[in-house]
Amino acid sequence: MNTVFLKSFAPPPVDRLEVLRYAGVKEPSPETEALLDDSLQEAEGVFSYAVCYREFPVSFCDGVCDLSFAKTESKDLFKNLSGSTSVVLFAATVGITLDRLVSRYSKISPARALMLNAIGAERIESLCNAFNQEITKEKKALGLFTTPRFSPGYGDLPLALQKDIFAVLDCPRKIGLTLNESLIMSPTKSVTALIGVTPCDRKNTKDRPCSGCSKADCAFRRTI
Amino acid sequence: MNITEYLQNNLVYLDGGMGTLLQEQGLMPGELPERWNLSHPDVITKIHRDYYDAGSNVVSTNTFGANLLKFSHEELKNIIKAAVENARRAAEESAGTQKKWVALDIGPSGRMLAPYGDFDFEDAVSLFAETVKLGVLCGVDLILIETMNDSYETKAALLAAKENSNLPVFVSNAYGSDGKLMTGASPAAMVSLLEGMGADAIGVNCSLGPKALSPIVEEYLKYSSLPVLVKPNAGLPKAVDGKTIYDVSAEEFTDEVCDMIKAGVRICGGCCGTTPDYIASLCRLSGGIMPRPILEKELTMVSSYTHAVVFHQTPVLIGERINPTGKKRFKEALKKNEIDYILKEGIAQQEKGVDILDVNVGLPEIDEVFMLKTAVCQLQAVVDLPLQIDTADPVAMEAALRRYNGKAMINSVNGKKESMDAVFPLVKKYGGLVVALTLDENGIPDTANERVMIAERILAEAAKYGISKKNLIFDPLALTISADDKSGRETLKAVRMIKTLLECHTSLGVSNVSFGLPRRDIINSTFFALALQNGLSAAIMNPYSDDMLKSYYAFLALSGQDKNCSRFIEFAETLPQPESVAVQKTKKTEAEYASELQKNIIKGLKDASGALTKVLLKSENPLDIIQNEIIPALDIVGKGYEEKKVYLPQLLMSAEAAKAAFEVIKESMPESTDANKCTFVLATVQGDIHDIGKNIVKLLLENYGFAVIDLGRDVPPEVIVSEVEKQHAPIAGLSALMTTTVPAMEETIKHLRNKTPWCKIIVGGAVLNPEYAQAIGADFYAKDGMEAVRIADNIYQELN
Known part of the structure; x- marks a missing residue:
């Protein structure tokens, strides 16, 4: 468990409905569809999909979750990881080129900047899903199960955990991902998260993506 | 013997991995390996000694992350001192009889530089400078800047090394599997940048195994006139039976690196996953290979943070539109600090197909140093073309060159002593391809012969600074034919003579030739075609002129530089159908x-x-x-x-x-008409780099008649306050996306309340809500751009 591993991915297929959801569109007008098509074409080849990860033993004591590389009192993470014996900690990014493209269009077409940003959001989520599925498959082969991934900033898990995560994953060197003083990641379309590994399937938790989050007024909240 | 002298006739062997070996020795996840110089000096010394024993000429100190972001000054000093001592001791203890040197190892800071991160370029230079100074004090023999995956940060580190030492500097970058740095630079772009700044050897390390690195190394060998170094990983780590192994064996590694040496690599070693065994095997099997000579490539190149433009056969187009001369709207934009206007000019010219953008923001009534630096920084956030820094003020030139992310074109130097004294030191220090005007203290000579003589004098003076002729491009000056009907002919002749006699490149500002004549486009485009036929390498021109582009694309097609006439056909299709x-x-x-x-x-x-x-x-x-x-x-x-x-x-x-x-x-509308309602100062607060939402608000406000002053993102409170104060702005809008940046918003509001009590404050952003907005002292919360417009309209109505 002492090594940071790397994975690079072929691009997962684009989910147009997800892109539109991130752009705040329920029923696209023909012009919006055209904007999406143009933006998708422009974004082709812009992304580089990279993930680095490392597995750590995890233990629980008096409401404290000991992740080996850091301890946290987050109740939401505690709930999320309960029953886990280890966690797969990962960082994923789709690269900085999209940030440049968005910057450029901010100057000449905010509509396109918005759409490109939505594509970026969909891409990084797809990358995380692809990685997550692989880990779940790997663990399943060993008779183990995984919990839904959980990131700093979700529920009461503090963003400050990012500092510890960056220290153990060596993100700048491994995948070119950096953290600034406000704990914002650059490239912006990047994710760090924890996946719990459990010996038994927790059928009682419905793995709905937004069920663990308390921000009920979120514009992007999934209700199904 | 100095390592650069030794390099002339010998291969140089570096060491292999350090981090992977330390992990085997018990370095814990998250523990800083640099501290082991002090806590485990024997472990570190032994690893160094094993590398010297294996045959390494150069061992790098265990100081990859030794900088002030991670350590206090006191601890940093102790770490570097111990690190150098450990390496020195290893060299003394090793039985190896080869030449031995100690390199100060410098890795990346781990922070992203602005504009895509929040780390200022000068802060990065200072950070590396401190490490360099301590290394020099401890007596290292050379500096190895390595594993850099961003061109801008690489420049900062190299600048720090050059400004604070006289030691040889080797620079090595880490490329991704797409053959580019994480932030997009191609190998040619890095060669251009690093060679320009005076690195002593350049190359690649880490991230990939030797096989995957070889196409990148080939690019280095193709473009570089400096010794090329390689330090590949032993492939990628894999978990096998609970153990970590790297998937390229020492034999395979040696074979691949030997092939690179045969192709011309002069300095080699290993990175992650390689051990003393790999280096021993490499030294043993490559010893008999004759080092290939390091040849001057004579390539004239400039670069941006993504790519290089090489002056080969195809003439280079330089867009001239970022220049206030004779442009009312541009002057107004400069006076009002409307950077966006300049950026749009840049983007539009790129869409017209230019290769390089000239940047001239000189106006008597503005602070040119500040404006040129700002324009260059902002342009390189949205346009990936190389820039031509165009100014007569050496101070502005240096400020812009320093911040430029790549190797710039510099416009210009001339045959006057004063000009060469001011410009050549900058070209030497920051690198650059400098446009040299063939005029001197006596003005512009009438004849081509005399202009060529000035060019020769400029070449000789440049050589004194160590600036080779590939980094000079001569502008023999197009003068108006309405004043002297021979001047067109003489300029064309000078282009030809400089090309054939001096074997140098030429550039012209084409449009001067027609000054004072009607239908200037006709003269300009024909003159352009003639100059191209006489061997012109580059033109500073107006890319919005269809006539100029017609000449250009027709010339390429007619001179056999456009396969299947495809570029011409593509261009022809863009022309309007009247x-x-x-x-x-x-x-x-x-x-x-x-x-x-x-x-x-x-x-x-x-x-x-x-x-x-x-x-x-x-x-x-x-x-x-x-x-x-x-x-x-x-x-x-x-x-x-x-x-x-x-x-x-x-x-x-x-x-x-x-x-x-x-x-x-x-x-x-006439210039004086001001249809705007009132001023609205807008910014994303300090520490936050998100600005999509802010840009939406800006667009909507402008459409509803507000004069929006957009301060951008990551804006410090004092900048916002001083702008509101200066404009006496009745409304300010602040945006923040992250919980971690809301304190900066609160801070900004406090300052605004203090200094500018008249100003109404609207806040917005993903983490805010009405209650939160009230708690941090804002007047209004706007959930989206339309609401911001409504609120601003109400404030405006109340004021009037």
Whole structure:
């Protein structure tokens, strides 16, 4: 468990409905569809999909979750990881080129900047899903199960955990991902998260993506 | 013997991995390996000694992350001192008889430089400078800057090394599997940048195994006139039976690296996963290979943070439009600090196909040093073309060159002693391809022969600074033929002579030739074609001129530089078809255009909205068009958005179309007319680099008549306060996306309340809500851009 591993991915297929959801569109007008098509074409080849990860033993004591590389009192993470014996900690990014493209269009077409940003959001989520599925498959082969991934900033898990995560994953060197003083990641379309590994399937938790989050007024909240 | 001398006739062997070996020795996850210099000196010394025993000439100190972001100054000093001692001790203890040196190892800071991160370029230079100074104090023999995956940070580190030592500096970058740095630079771009700044050896390390690195190494060998170094990983780590192994064996590694040495690599070692065994095997099997000579490539290159432009056969186009000379609107933009206007000029010229952008922002009444630096920094955030820094002020030139992310073109030096004394030291220090004008203290000579003589004198003076002729490009000066009918001929002759006699490149500002004549495009484009035929390498030109582009593409096709005439055909298709426009114009009445404009704005059709507005202006008053067409259309879309019938992208497309219409109207109105309601200062707060939401608010506010001053993102409180103060702005809008940056917003509000109590503050952003906004002292919370417009409108109404 002492090594940071790397994975690079072929691009997962684009989910147009997800892109539109991130752009705040329920029923696209023909012009919006055209904007999406143009933006998708422009974004082709812009992304580089990279993930680095490392597995750590995890233990629980008096409401404290000991992740080996850091301890946290987050109740939401505690709930999320309960029953886990280890966690797969990962960082994923789709690269900085999209940030440049968005910057450029901010100057000449905010509509396109918005759409490109939505594509970026969909891409990084797809990358995380692809990685997550692989880990779940790997663990399943060993008779183990995984919990839904959980990131700093979700529920009461503090963003400050990012500092510890960056220290153990060596993100700048491994995948070119950096953290600034406000704990914002650059490239912006990047994710760090924890996946719990459990010996038994927790059928009682419905793995709905937004069920663990308390921000009920979120514009992007999934209700199904 | 100095390592650079040794390199002339020998291969140099570096060491292999350090981090992977330390992990085997028990380095814990997250533990800083640099501390082991002090806590485990024997472990570190033994690893170094094993590498010397294996045959390494150069061992790098265990100081990859030794910088002030991670350690206090006191601890940093102790770490570097111990690190150098450990390496020195290893060299003394090793039985190896080869030449031995100790390199100060410098890795990346781990922070992203602005504009895509929050680490300022000068802060990065200072950070590396401190490490360099301590290394020099401890007596290292050379500096190895390695594993850099960003061109800008690499430049900062190299600059720090050059400014604080006289030691040889080797620079090595880490490439991704796409053959580029994480932030996009190609190998040619890095060669151009690093060679320009005076690195002693350059190359690649880490990230990939030797096989995957070899195409990148080939690029280095193709472009570099410096010794090339390689330090590959032993492939990628894999978990096998709970153990970590790297997937390239020592034998395979050696084979691959030997092939690179045969191809011309002069300095080699290993990175992650390699051990003393790998280095021993490499030294043993490569010992018999004759080192290939390091040849001067004579390639004239400039670069941006993504790619290099090489001056080969195909002439290079330099866009001239970022220049206030003779442009009313541009001057106004400069005076009002409207950087966006400059950026749009840059983007538009790139879309016209230029290779390089000239950047000139000199106006007597502005601070050129500040403006040029700002324009260069902002342009390189949105345009990936190399820039030509165009200024007569050496101070502004240095400020811009320092911050430029790549190797710039520099415009210009000339044969006057004063000019060469000021410009050549900058070219030497920062690198650059400098445009040299063939004039001197006596002015511009009439004849080509005399201009060539000045060029020769400039070459000789440059050589004194160590600036080779590949880094000079001569401009033999196009003078107006209306004043002297021989001047066109002499300029063309000078182009030809410089090319054939001096074997140097040439560049011309083409359009001067026609000054004072009618239909200048005709003269310019023909002169351009003639100059190209005489061997012109580059032209500073107006890319919006179809006539100039016609000459250019026709020349490429006619001179055998356009395979299948494909570039010409592509260009020809972009030219307007005059007949069809004429037909359309006769078909419709003005009234139809009116409702048509509304429809087009609602649909969000930018180009059509601008064109229709132009037609309408022929018959209608500008203010009527705004009141009866544009504003009603915007209101329809805005209302639809608020009723959730229209979604955000559609709202924005309409807003952009409306803006296009406004721009057309603005151009038609006299300069003094100010139709704006009031000033609105807008910013994303310090520490936050998100600005999509802020840009949306800006666009909508502008359409509703507010004079928006956009301060950008990551803006310190004092900058916002001073702008509000300066403008006496009645409204300020602040945006923050992250919980971690809300304190900066609160801080900004506090300062605004103190210094500018008249100003109403609107806040917005994902983490905010009405209660939160109130808690941090804002006047209003706007949930989206439309609400921000409504609130601003209400504030404006109350004021009047």
